[in-house]
Amino acid sequence: MKFDLHNHHYRCGHAEGNIEDYIKSAIDRGLSYIGIADHSPYFYSEEDRLHPGVAMAKSEFPNYVNEVLELKKKYEGKIHVLLGVESDYFPEHEELYRNVYNQYPFDYVIGSVHHVNGKNIFERGRWDGLNEQERIAEKERYYQLIQKSAKSGLFQVLGHIDAMKGFYPEFTRIETPIIENTLKVIAEAGVAIEVNTSGKTKDCGGWYPSHEILERAFHYGVDITFGSDAHVPERIGDEFELVQQTLKAIGYNEMVYYVEKERKIVTF
Template identity: 60%
Template sequence: MKFDLHTHHDRCGHATGKINDYIVSAIKAGMQVIGISDHSPYFAHEHDQPKPGIAMARSDFPNYIAEVLRLKDKYKDQIEVLLGVESDFYIDQIDLYRSAYEPYPFDYIIGSVHQTRGVSIFNRNRWKGKDEAEKIDEKKHYYELIRHSANSGLFQVLGHIDAMKGYFPLFANIPGAESEIDEALKAVAANEISIEINTSGSTKTVGGWYPSDVLLERALHFGVDVTFGSDAHIPERVGDEWELVQKRLREIGFSRWVFFRQKQKVIVPL
């Protein structure tokens, strides 16, 4: 069974194509399940859409839900469409985000740490002028937030858990955060959620998937489930490298991966 839980569309302001385009692309790619998971609004901000190039307007969120549900019904005989969202994780705003999602019938919610200490994880400049100790501290803090997101009870999937390497590949080689990484993975396993293998790293400087094989091997050791997400921002990337990821997971030693329907884990043998 082929599935992809991580897709975006033009509502977020930095992807192209409509939701319908991503569903059609998934059908053409031979997928049985497609998840729609655009970026959450900034629910805590005073403005309706403070960053139009990053996330949808808060007022548009109900329209997003309604459109996915309409298309879910339209394509029910061709493909299963799942209602998802990629949610920012801000530790001090978790209850606000929880209440914002509560009214809607989500199949799953992806929790992603996109900022630490108010700076984007993809900001190359955040590393300038930092010595080794400061870099280690930043990496530890990142994985502490990921651990908290796993323990929040809000998410079924944790998104791109080493994406800080996206535009700073040396992030992967910063030592000293092994304990924080392991504690984050243990939290994922304990909460019976999953991490995604996200193939969008191939579109960034790092040129590979998230997470690295090293992290996937640790995830397997701790009994962490994995899922697949292309993180497609253009329709043509839906399901990108799905077969290669499947093959690599088998080589590492995984025997299954999962997706979520009505927040319940669906196990798919590898």
């Protein structure tokens, strides 16, 4: 069975197509489940749309949810459409986000850390001028936030847990035990991590997370799910079979997905 839990559409400001385009693409590619999980608004901001090219407006959020629910009904019998959201994680606004999400019937929420020390993790040049200790501190702060997100109870899935390497491939070579500690925390919290194949579209190439992290995740018993993180309909389910083959070689024989926040298992 094929599924894809991480996809976007025009509302976020940096993806192409509408939600139905992604659903039709999923059907064409033989998926059984398609999860729509666009970027959450910046709920803490007084502005309706704080960053137009990054995430949808607060006023659009109910429309987003309603559209997914309508399409879920429309395509019943053809494909299972799941309501998700990719949520930023800000510890200081944790309860605000929790209160918003509790108002809607999400099948799952993906927690993604996109901001570290006030800067977007994909910001080119954010590493310029940092010495070795400062780079270690940045990486450790990133994973400290991921650990907090895992323990928050807000999320079923943690998104692209080494995406900070996206436009800075050297990130992987910054040595610190923080990743090992983070995987232990994730396993204890019982949340899943995704294999996200969109890393191939960035400077780092490959997937999020790295093969090495996936091997350590298996060691600690961390659940694995799949998301293409598609921003164009053509990338739906991208490399799903290869991901399964890779996971099987590591030792995994199952992946998980979520319906009404209930963990479901796909064996392979």
